[in-house]
Amino acid sequence: MSLPEKAFPVSWDQFHRDTRALSWRLSGLNREFKAIVCITRGGLVPAAIISRELNIRLIDTVCIATRHDYVDQGETVLLKGISAELLENDGESVLVVDDLTDTGKTAREVREMLPKAHFACVYAKPSGVPTIDTFVTEVSQDTWIYFPWDLGFTYQEPIAKGHRG
Numbered sequence: 001m002s003l004p005e006k007a008f009p010v011s012w013d014q015f016h017r018d019t020r021a022l023s024w025r026l027s028g029l030n031r032e033f034k035a036i037v038c039i040t041r042g043g044l045v046p047a048a049i050i051s052r053e054l055n056i057r058l059i060d061t062v063c064i065a066t067r068h069d070y071v072d073q074g075e076t077v078l079l080k081g082i083s084a085e086l087l088e089n090d091g092e093s094v095l096v097v098d099d100l101t102d103t104g105k106t107a108r109e110v111r112e113m114l115p116k117a118h119f120a121c122v123y124a125k126p127s128g129v130p131t132i133d134t135f136v137t138e139v140s141q142d143t144w145i146y147f148p149w150d151l152g153f154t155y156q157e158p159i160a161k162g163h164r165g
């Protein structure tokens with residue numbers, strides 16, 4: 001898989017602020033969410049912040065892995081499903097959280113499990129936008145989002161010398 005040409009690096013501080021902004025939007029819906037289902041692994045981090053802001057203490061995971069080791073890249077494997085209790089009523093009053101939606105494939109798969117849940121993520125690319133109910137920042141499809149848990153401090157090439165980010 002070739003990486004998109006633009007880079008959007010996100011610091012811990014920015015991620016925290018953007019996830020707080022997402023929490024504000026969710027609180028403005030005036031909907032009572034009984035639980036969060038976070039899509040691992042990326043959804044774990046915003047779920048922790050949203051759970052604190054909205055005082056939602058029942059947290060479940062849906063564990064989906066994308067098999068990059070297979071020829072058919074993008075094939076997903078469900079490692080752990082959602083608890084039966086939260087699947088009741090098609091997931092009404094469940095908040096599904098992920099860090100981002102890109103093609104929308106992951107969100108579509110979880111939507112099949114929880115058709116009436118509210119889907120939220122911090123960042124969205126255009127192809128994924130129709131799969132998500134609430135998000136904060138949209139970036140173009142040819143942008144790769146670098147999350148703080150994937151980054152370290154390194155030397156930055158000057159922009160004039162071809163720096164990407």
Ligand SMILES: O=P(O)(O)OC[C@H]1O[C@H](OP(=O)(O)OP(=O)(O)O)[C@H](O)[C@@H]1O
Pocket residue numbers: 039040041042043064065066098099100101102103104105106107128
């Ligand atoms: O809209 P899509 O094209 O499906 O892409 C979005 C998904 O991709 C990333 O997860 P990834 O599968 O890389 O795994 P991770 O969360 O375990 O890092 C991201 O956290 C979303 O869950």
Ligand code: HPA
Pocket residue numbers: 100102143144145146147
């Ligand atoms: O832009 C992205 N950044 C990190 N992980 C991702 N998984 C799909 N798209 C992305």
Ligand SMILES: [Mg+2]
Pocket residue numbers: 039040041042043098
């Ligand atoms: Mg993910």
